[in-house]
Amino acid sequence: MKGAISKEVCQKRLKGIDDALYAIGGKWRLKIIIALREGYTRFNEIQRTIGISAKMLSIELKELELNGFLKREVHTGPPVVVEYKLTEYSDTLEGVLQALSDWGENHREKIRRERS
Template identity: 60%
Template sequence: MEQRKWLNSAEQCKANLAAVGDALYAIGGKWKLMIIVALMDHPKRFNELQRTVTGISARVLSNELKDLELNGFVSRTVNNQYPVVVEYSLTEYSLSLEDVLKALGVWGKMHRERIRKMK
């Protein structure tokens, strides 16, 4: 296997492993990126978000939203009217994931087609 240009030393490999570990800590898991994608078109209330991200439980969605908020990707807005309305929206910082999400989308489509051809 050929060595990749961006991993041409043990120190660079270690640094990249740490960086990927940090990224996976912030956005890893099954749901976080899907929640971010679901919020791209407009802010959503909790139930709308749960309907959009098919298969996620309320408890998991709540926990993931808290993690995304702590990491600066999502903001939570409480409108003190009756009834109380809570909306979730993306922050400016979440725009830093645009290239990552595009690359994952392109790769995901390519992978799906590859798997379909194998069957």
């Protein structure tokens, strides 16, 4: 076990994790951000790409917008087109996304090795 940390440091880390999970936690939010990074900007494109229900996607898009990760753009010319675009603030997640992706791949391989 690593060296003990003070209660205050532990509490601060736990609060930071709580804040992060509130903003990007759950099954869908990071997947939506990744889909947007890959160029899927319309509601139906995002829905098909990640396999989410329309109701849940609508809820999650609103939450991501409230947390400043994306913005909703409405183009009024016929036809009306609604697109979702990532904000500059979403770029702050790059390290988190890469670390999670790397960790997930390593974990999957570890489990495969142990089951073989």
